Amino acid sequence: MSSENVGPDIVIAGDPFNLPTADVVFRTSDHVDFHVHKLILSIASPFFTGMFSLPQPSSTLSINIEAIPITKTA
Numbered sequence: 320m321s322s323e324n325v326g327p328d329i330v331i332a333g334d335p336f337n338l339p340t341a342d343v344v345f346r347t348s349d350h351v352d353f354h355v356h357k358l359i360l361s362i363a364s365p366f367f368t369g370m371f372s373l374p375q376p377s378s379t380l381s382i383n384i385e386a387i388p389i390t391k392t393a
Contacts, residue, residue, distance in 0.1 A: 346386035 328350045331337050341354030360367035 344386040346388050348389065348391040352386055 329346070330351050332351050332353045336353040336355065338354055338356075340356070342357050343355050343360070345353045345355065347353070357367070357371050361371055
């Protein structure tokens with residue numbers, strides 16, 4: 320698995336989690352970014368279907384996608 324370092328602490332995961340067409344980024348507690356697609360997550364899990372159907376603040380189209388942090392629990 321190849322990965323790309325994009326900052327002092329942030330690393331982009333390798334294939335298949337680094338596609339430029341992704342519309343969601345999950346960031347793990349150890350600062351690894353996984354670029355994924357909402358559609359695939361929604362098909363795979365009712366949790367994501369519900370989460371992505373919640374109202375979102377309006378925004379303009381942007382190249383930068385804000386990462387969703389994933390915390391580690393015991």
